[in-house]
Every structure is written in C-alpha cells, then in structure tokens.
Amino acid sequence: MKEFVTSVVSCCPAELKHEVNGKKETLKGFNVTFQDTILFPEGGGQPDDHGFIGDVPVLRVTRQGSDAIHFVSSSVEPGLELLLRVDWDRRFDHMQQHSGQHLITALADSMFGFKTTSWELGRQRSTIELDTPCVKPAQLQALEEAVNEKIRAHVPVHVQLLSVDDPAVEKVRSRGLPEDHAGPIRIIDMEGVDANMCCGTHVSNLSHLQVIKLQGTEKGKKNKTNLIFLCGNRVLKYAEKSFTTERALVSLLKTGPEEHVEAVDKIQKSVKLLQKTNLGLLRDMAVLIAQDFNKSSNRSNFFSFHKKEGDNEFMNIIANEINTEETLVFLTVGEEKGPGLFLLAGPSGPVADLGPRVLEMLEGKGAGKKGRFQGKAQSLSRRGDVEAFLQQHCQSQ
Structure with a gap:
C-alpha cells in the first residue's frame, strides 16, 4: 500500500538527532502513534520508511514494542483520521535490496555453506557479512549467475504470519527474535528457495528485483568476508553513473573506453617523470x-x-x-x-x-x-x- 487512512492515537513533544549535509542537528518536533500504519520502522537491517502525514513530512519511524513511532515537525490532534503516504521510491529501493539480500544469503549458504552473520542496507550499496575468511572469484561469479537465474524464473515471494508456538517456526532460517517482540512471527517465503523470519518490506516476486550485481568482497572482522552488492534500480543508476564517467573520460583522454586504462597509465608515468x-x-x-x-x-x-x-x-x-x-x-x-x-x-x-x-x-x-x-x-x-x-x-x- 502506498496510501492509508488511519487515526491518531497519541502525539507527544520529542527531539530527533538528524544529519543534514553531513552535520548532526537536533530537531524539535513530535512523536506520533497511529491505530495502524503503512510506514515501516527501522529493523532487521533495513532503514525506516519516510513519507507524509497529510502534507507534513515524516522524518523518522522507529519501533517501540508493537508500536511504530513517527517523528514529525508539527503536532497532530489525537482522534483525527489522517492520510499516510509512503515515499515509494525509497520504500521500493529498500524492498529490492532486502529481498536481494535474502536471495543472496540463501544461495550463498546452499551453494557454498557460507552463513550470513549480519547485513547492512547502505545508501549507495549494501553489504552482507559472510562467515568465511574468503570468497573465491569463481564462487562469486557462480553466485551472481545463480541469483540472477532465480530472478529470471520469476519466483513468487509469500508472507506468512505464524504464532510463536507454531512448529513451522522451527523450520525457517532465523537469527533470533528481538527481546521486545510482540504479536505473530512474520515469515518471508521465496517459493522453493528460502523461508526466513523477517520484519522487513519485500517484493512479491523475485522478478521485481530486475538484476543483482555482486561488486566484490572486502575483508571483514574476525575471519569474515563482506560481500558488496547492488540490486534493481541501483544497478541502473550505477550503470548510468559509469556511462557518464566514461563519456567524460573519452572527452578528456581523447581515446575510446577500451583504451582508457592504457592512457591513464601513460599519463601517470609522465607525471612521475615530471615530478622527479x-x-x-x-x-x-x-x-x-x-x-x-x-x-x-x-x-x-x-x-x-x-x-x-x-x-x-x-x-x-x-x-x-x-x-x-x-x-x-x-x-x-x-x-x-x-x-x-x-x-x-x-x-x-x-x-x-x-x-x-x-x-x-x-x-x-x-x-x-x-x-x-x-x-x-x-x-x-x-x-x-x-x-x-x-x-x-x-x-x-
């Protein structure tokens, strides 16, 4: 859902530590709770949704037990019915990255036994921490081919809600529940691929991921490896940025893209000689x-x-x-x-x-x-x- 009408339960004065252009600022505003919400509070490695209450921007959504707390700059009257709207571009990007992470995690485990210990959905790229000291180039290539094959197979993604004592809970992949968890347990089931306990937002079909690009690995902490990936629209944005850079280099170096590395190497050697x-x-x-x-x-x-x-x-x-x-x-x-x-x-x-x-x-x-x-x-x-x-x-x- 992109829009949702709900009623205000409470509105209390609050402060938010907010980063603007790299500088941390403290904003004065209000914490608002609703009877229900379509704005996701941060959790499970996924950042929160942004959006609007009427025309008022929602700058942060956090979870306290079973409640979602919406931080806004101006107060709203308890009891009023208001329209919530999701910042859909942000939400869909998070859906793609999160479902992409589930898919990569599942296949890295089934293909190579690499367990995921944590992940981070970054602003420009996302990272999965794998419990292995290294991932070989051939393994990386095979994993990329496998995840994109699942995307082309347009595998459905289902959401299940189970009670805590349901025996099916024991059969799904999980890193444990938070201490203040309340309500049913939510399972994200990629049909025939993976079933995982998760609170985050996901696509309804793997085809919505479009494509996944594994950008490589970096050395992690304590014999772990960080796997860096882009999913969906981020791949398109990265391709556009790369193409813009390529065109600029063609203009500067006066050579075709296939000769850029050689041209830059010559320039570097020339600069070193001039410096000497x-x-x-x-x-x-x-x-x-x-x-x-x-x-x-x-x-x-x-x-x-x-x-x-x-x-x-x-x-x-x-x-x-x-x-x-x-x-x-x-x-x-x-x-x-x-x-x-x-x-x-x-x-x-x-x-x-x-x-x-x-x-x-x-x-x-x-x-x-x-x-x-x-x-x-x-x-x-x-x-x-x-x-x-x-x-x-x-x-x-």
Whole structure:
C-alpha cells in the first residue's frame, strides 16, 4: 500500500538527532502513534520508511514494542483520521535490496555453506557479512549467475504470519527474535528457495528485483568476508553513473573506453617523470639560492626567502648551505595567503627564543631543536610581519 487512512492515537513533544549535509542537528518536533500504519520502522537491517502525514513530512519511524513511532515537525490532534503516504521510491529501493539480500544469503549458504552473520542496507550499496575468511572469484561469479537465474524464473515471494508456538517456526532460517517482540512471527517465503523470519518490506516476486550485481568482497572482522552488492534500480543508476564517467573520460583522454586504462597509465608515468625532474630542479635551485647569498658582498645576518613550490627538503638544503651559526634564516613554502610550511634556522639560543613567537604569528604547529624550528603554518598571510619581527631582532644584536 502506498496510501492509508488511519487515526491518531497519541502525539507527544520529542527531539530527533538528524544529519543534514553531513552535520548532526537536533530537531524539535513530535512523536506520533497511529491505530495502524503503512510506514515501516527501522529493523532487521533495513532503514525506516519516510513519507507524509497529510502534507507534513515524516522524518523518522522507529519501533517501540508493537508500536511504530513517527517523528514529525508539527503536532497532530489525537482522534483525527489522517492520510499516510509512503515515499515509494525509497520504500521500493529498500524492498529490492532486502529481498536481494535474502536471495543472496540463501544461495550463498546452499551453494557454498557460507552463513550470513549480519547485513547492512547502505545508501549507495549494501553489504552482507559472510562467515568465511574468503570468497573465491569463481564462487562469486557462480553466485551472481545463480541469483540472477532465480530472478529470471520469476519466483513468487509469500508472507506468512505464524504464532510463536507454531512448529513451522522451527523450520525457517532465523537469527533470533528481538527481546521486545510482540504479536505473530512474520515469515518471508521465496517459493522453493528460502523461508526466513523477517520484519522487513519485500517484493512479491523475485522478478521485481530486475538484476543483482555482486561488486566484490572486502575483508571483514574476525575471519569474515563482506560481500558488496547492488540490486534493481541501483544497478541502473550505477550503470548510468559509469556511462557518464566514461563519456567524460573519452572527452578528456581523447581515446575510446577500451583504451582508457592504457592512457591513464601513460599519463601517470609522465607525471612521475615530471615530478622527479621538478624535484631535481628545486634542489638545484635551493643550492644556487644559498650560494648567491653566500657570495653577496653586503649580506646581512638575516636571510629570508619564500617560494610557492617547494617542500621541507627544499628549505633544509638552503639552510644547510648557509652558515646558520652567524645568520638567522627564515624560509617558507606554500600559498602566500594560505597554508604552508616554514623553517627558522640559526644560532640555537635565538631560534629557541624566537620559534614559539613565529609559530604563534603563523597560527601553526611545530617544534624545534639544535638551531632548527620548523612546522606547518595555517596561514602565511602574516609572513611579512614575521620577517619584520625577525629583522628587528637581528638589528638589535
């Protein structure tokens, strides 16, 4: 059902910890219970449904015993009859992934003896935790072929409601009932494939799954393997995303899709060569900069230099080439107004005294010893102020 008219039983003030654009927020609203509902509360590894009470969005549905608790932003009057509507795109996606998980779990067990210990229905991909240290590529391929064969066979999916003491309960696959379970036990029966105790929402026929793609495996915890899969519309969305990426790469690389890997490999090798050449030039430049200062007839007891491109080694080469027992050296690399690296080198006493102040002015983190103080600067925008501060110190000596 996508729509359902029911009456309000209770409405109480409540708060919801909600994630918006990656940031957690606490929303003030109301918890509403109804005489009955078509919105699924989270459970069994499946997220909750979203939807509407009239025109008011339902942001969360949770279970407390036999009750479904609907969190909404505005109150509703107990006793009123209201229309509930399901966010069907979200619901159908969850139906496909959950029924797909049951099918994969059943065949992984019957074909290879791999038991499912848990699963997660993610926003973009779903994961089944299998009680095995590894799944071989040939097993993965055979499993994918088998689950899609069941989809093509349009196997019916039935829902049974059994009492707790029904002997048939003992014959179905289960990971146990929650402690606060109430009412009959719900069995999802994929005809001739699997019968499993489950509270979640499912398709009525395996053909509604469309297709299942096993994306591969990852090492799980405690000798377990995580099997990653996409089901139904998620496969189509993944194909569309991949095709969009492919078209972009064709435009960027000026080659057909079958040549993309080779083209990227060539670019990577070229970049590595250029980086190596660039590093060599930077090292040579560092030596020349220091030599130029050393040869200067009017050099002072303070030397400062900044270069956008560079690294710690670049700065240390300059400092090594200059007699820092007599000269205070202040070097920086990075964006002039942004983050970067700095090095203060010179006589041990002054460097130890001046380093913390330089660190403070650059809003950085760092440390020093034996005449060197270096670290990361949050911003080099005050580099000129640091330079003036150090020059003033040297002139006073």
